[in-house]
Every structure is written in C-alpha cells, then in structure tokens.
Amino acid sequence: MKKIVLTGGGSAGHVTPNIALIPKLQELGYDIHYIGSEDGIERKLIEDLGIPYYPISSGKLRRYFDLKNFTDPFRVVKGISQAYRILGRIKPRIIFSKGGFVTVPVLLAGNFRGIPAVIHESDYTPGLANKIVIPFVKKVCVTFPETLKHLPKNKGVFTGTPIRPEILQGDKGEGYRFTGLDKEKPVIMVMGGSLGSVKLNKAVRDILPDLLKKFNIIHLCGKGNLEEQYQGLAGYRQYEYIKEELPHLFAMADLVISRAGANSIYELLALRKPNILIPLSAKASRGDQILNAQSFEKMGYSKVLLEEKVNSQTLLKTINYLYENRSKYVDAMAKSKVQNGIEKVIEQIEKNSLR
C-alpha cells in the first residue's frame, strides 16, 4: 500500500490545505498518517476525520526574546526522536508538509531516514519553519508565483493552493437555517484568521450599531473570543470556529472582512466574494500577510485596510465603499485564472515518492 505522512500545524492555515488533499489521496489508494503537535488546532481537525494522528513534542521558533527560547530546543530534539520512531514504524514513501513549527522535527527525522519530502509554502515569502527545511526537501510547492524567486533554483514549483472542494459547494438555505438570520439585509462575514483576531473583533464590534442598521453580521471570532454582551443581538451571530457549516456561511456572505492569511484569501477569490483585507501587522509577524494582501489589491480582487489605519470611521467608510463597488471586484475575480492546487500538488507528491 502507498503510505504517506502529512504534517503541518499551529494554525488552521497550516492544516486546511492538507485536509483538501485527503479525499484525492484516498481515491488514489494512499494510506494516510498525520504527525502534528500535542495541543495544536490540527489535532482535533485531523482526528475528527478518522486519520491516524501521532502527536509529537515541538517548540516554537521565535524571532524575539522569550524564556521559552531556552527550553524549546529540547522540545524540538525530543520531537525529532519521536518523529524518527514514528516514521520507522509507518515507513511512508513520502512526507508532505504544509509548514508550521511542528514540521521541522518531522522533516529532519525524515531526512535521517532517507524519506523524500515535498513541502508547500502558502505565503508570498517563505516562513521560518519552511526556510530551515528547504535544503532537505525535494520540492517546494508555492501558492504565489512570485515566491519562486525566493527559493533555490529547481526547488520551487508553482502549484497554487489546495482548496477543500466542499468550500465551493455551500448552500445559502442551509446557512440561513444554521444561523437563524432573516433574509432582509445583506450579509457581512468577518473572519479574523483561524485563531481569530482580537483587534479585528474589537474594530467590528465597536461599529455594530451602525453596521446592523444596514447589514446582518456573521462573526468568526476565534477560540475564547465570544462576548456574552453581544449574544442574542438581532442580526449578529458570533462563532469561535466553524467547520462543516463554513461553506454555507460563505454562500450567504455578500461581503467579507478578513485577515490576509493565504488560504482564506484564495478561498475568497475562488468564491468571488468582495472582500476587505486587514493584514496582520508587520509588528506582530514577518509581514507576509501584508504582501499577500497587496498582491490581491494589485489584481483588483481586494480592498486593503492596514491594521494601523483601522478605526471606526475608516472601517465603516471602507465597508460602504466596497459594498457600493462590489460588482467591480466580482468582475476582476471572475477573470482570474487561478486554479485549485490539489492536482498539481499531488503530481509533485507522486513524482518524488520512493518506489
């Protein structure tokens, strides 16, 4: 049987592309195993699918000072030896990694065992975890063609990002049943990234009285970010994280306000949803979301509002602007030739597997 190990985690953006590959891999006869962290979001998402899950210890690779920087190297070393043993038991013919810190020990252990690996970089510039492992892997699949220039020659392959096919098959009616919203007003969906965004949540909640006059709001606010005082507010629904109903909620949305995580924005493009992107600030990241967002704005797919510029007035003004001009954005997105990356990524997996 063809065995494959998938890895990736820390935030859903490092898991949903793996989830998108699973049905096709199963169709091709792969026996799929997943190595992830002990307590990351990937554990529940993958275990719920019935895929064998192997938790390992992993550290976070920080670019800033933190006391954990002194203990995490030990966790990474432990993770390498755990992954080494797990890979020895499974004996996969290939490892596919979507990135995130937990993948570093998996790919290093795989390299010691001579198992080939293909990785995927979702963002405009390579993330730290992927940068560390690039020397050891066969191919780096990328979402943005521009990323190829940041990679060693002959390693990068433009594949696009794998998108869960069910995302495109939402049903509005199901969404209305699930949310209990009425159909009187257009719907704004707010997505703060898979872990939520406290800043985005606050900015939206501050203007709720104004927004609710004209729109219904579906707010995906992230784990631990529900607010009691807004529960039951007419026209407003808040959820921590939505799984199988997500396609139906997308189908309802007339406009989306989102962080600029690579997967979210490609889903919005595939769905042709007019969107405002509020990229994670360069102060809190390497600035990759800003580059993701700017590239979408340049193509006419998105309206970008930088986090530093977000306040009640700018947000309200941008929402009204986008709503008035939504057809211009839908037309631009309809012209995009971007395709679902599933087929091309699987082609790389097959080409680079052990026989």
Ligand SMILES: CC(=O)N[C@H]1[C@@H](OP(=O)(O)OP(=O)(O)OC[C@H]2O[C@@H](n3ccc(=O)[nH]c3=O)[C@H](O)[C@@H]2O)O[C@H](CO)[C@@H](O)[C@@H]1O
């Ligand atoms: C803070 C942080 O490190 N963010 C990074 C992370 O973002 P993040 O994890 O937010 O990733 P993305 O926006 O790329 O993807 C989020 C995924 O979660 C799904 N979803 C979200 C909310 C929900 O309720 N249900 C649900 O299913 C979305 O449909 C999408 O498929 O990974 C991305 C891809 O490497 C990067 O571009 C981001 O910079």
